[in-house]
Amino acid sequence: xxxxxxxxxxxxxxxxxxxxxxxxxxxxxxxxxxxxxxxxxxxxxxxxxxxxxxxxxxxxxxxxxxxxxxxxxxxxxxxxxxxxxxxxxxxxxxxxxxxxxxxxxxxxxxxxxxxxxxxxxxxxxxxxxxxxxxxxxxxxxxxxxxxxxxxxxxxxxxxxxxxxxxxxxxxxxxxxxxxxxxxxxxxxxxxxxxxxxxxxxxxxxxxxxxxxxxxxxxxxxxxxxxxxxxxxxxxxxxxxxxxxxxxxxxxxxxxxxxxxxxxxxxxxxxxxxxxxxxxxxxxxxxxxxxxxxxxxxxxxx
Amino acid sequence: xxxxxxxxxxxxxxxxxxxxxxxxxxxxxxxxxxxxxxxxxxxxxxxxxxxxxxxxxxxxxxxxxxxxxxxxxxxxxxxxxxxxxxxxxxxxxxxxxxxxxxxxxxxxxxxxxxxxxxxxxxxxxxxxxxxxxxxxxxxxxxxxxxxxxxxxxxxxxxxxxxxxxxxxxxxxxxxxxxxxxxxxxxxxxxxxxxxxxxxxxxxxxxxxxxxxxxxxxxxxxxxxxxxxxxxxxxxxxxxxxxxxxxxxxxxxxxxxxxxxxxxxxxxxxxxxxxxxx
Numbered sequence: 001x002x003x004x005x006x007x008x009x010x011x012x013x014x015x016x017x018x019x020x021x022x023x024x025x026x027x028x029x030x031x032x033x034x035x036x037x038x039x040x041x042x043x044x045x046x047x048x049x050x051x052x053x054x055x056x057x058x059x060x061x062x063x064x065x066x067x068x069x070x071x072x073x074x075x076x077x078x079x080x081x082x083x084x085x086x087x088x089x090x091x092x093x094x095x096x097x098x099x100x101x102x103x104x105x106x107x108x109x110x111x112x113x114x115x116x117x118x119x120x121x122x123x124x125x126x127x128x129x130x131x132x133x134x135x136x137x138x139x140x141x142x143x144x145x146x147x148x149x150x151x152x153x154x155x156x157x158x159x160x161x162x163x164x165x166x167x168x169x170x171x172x173x174x175x176x177x178x179x180x181x182x183x184x185x186x187x188x189x190x191x192x193x194x195x196x197x198x199x200x201x202x203x204x205x206x207x208x209x210x211x212x213x214x215x216x217x218x219x220x221x222x223x224x225x226x227x228x229x230x231x232x233x234x235x236x237x238x239x240x241x242x243x244x245x246x247x248x249x250x251x252x253x254x255x256x257x258x259x260x261x262x263x264x265x266x267x268x269x270x271x272x273x274x275x276x277x278x279x280x281x282x283x284x285x286x287x288x289x290x291x292x293x294x295x296x297x298x299x300x301x
Numbered sequence: 302x303x304x305x306x307x308x309x310x311x312x313x314x315x316x317x318x319x320x321x322x323x324x325x326x327x328x329x330x331x332x333x334x335x336x337x338x339x340x341x342x343x344x345x346x347x348x349x350x351x352x353x354x355x356x357x358x359x360x361x362x363x364x365x366x367x368x369x370x371x372x373x374x375x376x377x378x379x380x381x382x383x384x385x386x387x388x389x390x391x392x393x394x395x396x397x398x399x400x401x402x403x404x405x406x407x408x409x410x411x412x413x414x415x416x417x418x419x420x421x422x423x424x425x426x427x428x429x430x431x432x433x434x435x436x437x438x439x440x441x442x443x444x445x446x447x448x449x450x451x452x453x454x455x456x457x458x459x460x461x462x463x464x465x466x467x468x469x470x471x472x473x474x475x476x477x478x479x480x481x482x483x484x485x486x487x488x489x490x491x492x493x494x495x496x497x498x499x500x501x502x503x504x505x506x507x508x509x510x511x512x513x514x515x516x517x518x519x520x521x522x523x524x525x526x527x528x529x530x531x532x533x534x535x536x537x538x539x540x541x542x543x544x545x546x547x548x549x550x551x552x553x554x555x556x557x558x559x560x561x562x563x564x565x566x567x568x569x570x571x572x573x574x575x576x577x578x
Contacts, residue, residue, distance in 0.1 A: 025480050029395025032388045033451065034403055037410040040448040044425035045413070047432070104325045107318050119322075121556070126329045128552050131509060132529040133545045136537050137332035140339070147335070177332060180325075230416075238418030241511050245533045255420055262424050262516065275421045282417055 060266030070273035105187035190224025340542035381446035389454025423516035437519030454499035461495030
């Protein structure tokens with residue numbers, strides 16, 4: 001037997017052993033998740049990008065001809081108005097969520113840890129009840145002869161029922177109710193981590209509480225603020241059931257527009273191009289997030 | 302004098318912040334309170350209070366199709382939790398242990414379902430099922446729910462795995478156990494807390510999901526939230542309030558039992574340990 005042959009035999013032996021030791025376990029363990037992510041996440045998204053450049057055929061199917069017309073259609077004033085309104089309402093919701101959530105998160109973080117855990121639990125419990133039922137309660141309260149108007153009428157604060165429902169304002173209230181926990185949790189996580197000695201140092205050096213808050217507390221909890229902005233802004237932007245439950249179809253947002261393209265009017269290519277737009281806005285937000293907070297600080301999620 | 306003033310100021314600040322917290326919690330809980338109160342209201346159209354009744358609860362259990370949708374949701378959430386915990390747990394271990402070509406791609410794609418708007422994931426799954434000609438319905442809903450639960454399970458498991466001492470696994474293999482035995486007898490038991498919180502997360506996400514289920518549920522089989530969405534426009538019947546009230550009661554009871562049991566175990570466990578010293 002010559003040495004090179006035995007060398008080769010050893011190699012194949014090592015290879016089969018290697019295959020048995022590493023490839024098979026790797027395939028069984030990492031295989032399913034790899035398959036799942038490719039088939040259920042990546043390929044469908046690529047397909048969405050693909051059909052956004054296609055045309056709709058007469059039967060609501062897809063006509064495989066490359067075109068940019070879907071993206072040109074977005075530029076029509078009707079749709080631009082819807083997109084602008086969605087961004088405006090989502091931004092408003094985000095800002096109010098932070099303004100309401102930050103003081104509450106601060107309040108919870110300053111409590112002893114056992115009480116803080118209970119208070120956080122109280123924030124989470126509404127989240128476990130069906131969001132739509134809660135929205136429906138708001139709907140009932142806001143009806144012209146509903147509880148809120150009755151109360152205001154009897155108290156003599158108003159002379160005739162207010163139009164509470166079917167307005168942008170009530171949609172923002174609905175978004176707030178469903179999004180506030182997502183703002184409070186990351187804010188709490190970052191405020192809780194804040195090293196108190198920085199605050200003491202700041203006040204020892206003569207800064208007044210307000211200055212300390214603006215120049216020390218806010219910058220140090222910025223990752224939590226940015227995470228809260230992401231967690232509220234992105235879902236609010238694509239949300240369609242809040243406007244449907246409270247806006248009664250009068251408040252049209254981009255989410256409802258996309259949903260209608262897919263489930264009602266069956267113009268899939270146009271719906272796909274709208275959702276690509278939504279994805280682009282999301283990507284810009286993510287990019288800003290990675291610029292402000294480091295991506296490996298994902299634990300705030 | 303000055304210190305007294307400061308004390309007063311601090312007291313004022315404290316009571317103001319307490320008041321603030323009460324107001325925010327009030328805002329979060331007002332819709333739930335209204336729903337609970339109206340579940341006992343003796344009137345079909347719930348605009349004002351008309352008197353106490355239990356008839357909606359009776360109706361719920363005698364003739365109501367709503368409960369059926371809740372069972373659908375529970376079944377789907379159970380299956381989706383099972384699927385995503387199995388795939389997620391094995392996958393999390395696999396993605397840490399092994400190097401392969403697609404690893405980076407998979408790791409990045411895990412964040413996609415978490416960060417993109419739900420509606421985009423929903424419509425892309427709808428398109429996928431259309432292309433592979435899978436009829437919309439229970440199977441499609443379960444597959445979709447697994448898709449958005451797996452990343453959460455993996456991220457939770459990763460947190461757990463990174464805090465774990467890997468030398469235990471090596472010790473197991475040095476002592477002659479193969480990978481399979483090591484996984485089931487050493488790795489898996491250490492992962493149980495992570496699996497529990499992953500399962501909890503998946504179940505919660507699945508049972509409350511509206512948007513993705515709405516896209517892939519089709520006309521005949523639907524989940525509880527999607528059914529509620531279609532009813533909200535026409536007006537919900539009060540038995541839905543009754544059902545949700547029961548659900549909240551069950552959740553609160555579960556939390557209470559959980560914390561009592563945990564406190565009990567902790568106490569027993571501590572005395573158990575102390576008895577050794």
